Amino acid sequence: MKKYNTAIVGATGLVGGEMLKVLLQRDFPVNNLRLFATSRSAGRKIPVRDKKIVVEDIEKSDFAGVELALFAGGDIASEKYAYKFVEAGAIVVDNSKTFRMDPDVPLVVPEVNPEDIKLHKGIIANPNCSTIQMVVALKPVYDEAGIERVVVATYQAVSGTGKAAVREVNKQTREVLDGKDTNAEVYPHQIGFNLLPHIGSFTENGYSTEELKMVYETRKIMGDDSLRITATTVRVPVLIGHAESVNIETKKKITADRVREILKDAPGVTVCDDPFNNIYPYPAMSAHKDAVYVGRIREDISTDRGIEMFVVSDNLRKGAALNAVQILEEVIRMGII
């Protein structure tokens, strides 16, 4: 089997670290592996199987020879370097928001729109974490019954913000337990034992950028600009695992039993739905797992054609690193490289 020179940009961050882990766990056909970060983290040695790889300073490096690159260094790194990797001959899967809505860049969740990969011009965008897990659960329902409108409220883990946020929630939580005052640095207010309806920044219409990502990215991935979606995104004091309360108005009536049936066969989904036995999805069960867990599936009693469901997944894996690696696997499978 052919192996590929592969790079991770932002390798010292939470998502970059998870990308490395996923590449290894899935026996991704890596030839030469290169890890990049900013000068702040460059020089660090990252253990990879039985050896250590030195993190390279992206500003001082030559990218020649890289065939596949995973970008998880944030918007600025992507803006500055993604096309340089493309020029050097690589196919880039980018986890930042930079190219997601660019009409020249496919936005891909392999279970939903793998064929869009073929339209790439060097860069393929990895969607927002909360969008990915939602579309994996929505797509089978969409195909079966059509979707009129989606109302979603999220419960998003702090690891989505990064390492500093994980430190902050841990620190503040201990301070609250010890009866001490807390101090907020990463978030505008305390996150330990608290929650904030604030992810990303706010826009003129009152929605946050995270909420609008869930609207526009979902439409692009599903290839349906008529899809009506509204979202409220909330940061909760959970370390790993985003949860979503998803209300779907379908075009055709569909029963909860039928939804369970089609989701059981859906790629990437694990149905976890036996509430009488306390079986339903929750973040702690999703951590370090690949699946999008769906449960609490029921017919919406407020309408004739509606489904409620609760969708949970590890935001660092399917919400970021795993989805990006799956895109690369598709790139290889499709013979695009």
Place this chain on the structure above:
Amino acid sequence: MKKYNTAIVGATGLVGGEMLKVLLQRDFPVNNLRLFATSRSAGRKIPVRDKKIVVEDIEKSDFAGVELALFAGGDIASEKYAYKFVEAGAIVVDNSKTFRMDPDVPLVVPEVNPEDIKLHKGIIANPNCSTIQMVVALKPVYDEAGIERVVVATYQAVSGTGKAAVREVNKQTREVLDGKDTNAEVYPHQIGFNLLPHIGSFTENGYSTEELKMVYETRKIMGDDSLRITATTVRVPVLIGHAESVNIETKKKITADRVREILKDAPGVTVCDDPFNNIYPYPAMSAHKDAVYVGRIREDISTDRGIEMFVVSDNLRKGAALNAVQILEEVIRMGII
């Protein structure tokens, strides 16, 4: 001013303790104050201003002379003793679910349906915590624009479950911080750094009892059985303060500005809505406060006639103790006693 012999049943619980605090803070016209609990807590001395009141064993007590009673002892205490207090001449405000849907018992939020108090036959029911804060925010919108349908997802604090749950989340949280294993006793799964889409028990249609309370209690309080509501209720690792993401489809178009305007004048509501300056409601800001905080008010981009809002309130105060005391204040103001 006339003063009333007042009793609190379940005085040693979280809600009972908060009721006592609220009575004192609001200078409620108490004459003789009696505190009741089960034999397990009876005999304890509760400090009240400059003296101590001994908690009486409800099973061995005579209720004669009690004029106003606040019940927070749970369903069994209410089933067993509420009508005994009524027979002894008291007006009872009951915080359990026992009488809420009883057609002979008014279910009251003073800001919404105070007139229903007049229909009482001895017992007035205090609604469920998550319902109370929602209807306080919904009523002004309902009066102005009509409501077609509500889709709500909640973020509910562990204090809603009681003292043992607060101990459990604190214990588990410390265990997670210390890298130890956790053990779930109060909830079926870990709640520290986790969340569970499970409040109350589950019913045949897939909804939980808590979710159905939000549907049926809201209809009863608003006096509109045609109101279409669906809810997903979720327990989160927060100590005090329930949050709700509320999506409202209105009958008439209403702007976000107009909603802010009417909510600013609405009784019991504090509008907290300047997201560009990080001003929005969150649980930590609501703890030990009386208001229902409403923010993130915006026009729903998925429909022509919709409003999204985020509603937060202290579940022990407006969600329970404060609302109950306010009902008693109305009873006095209306001259019913």
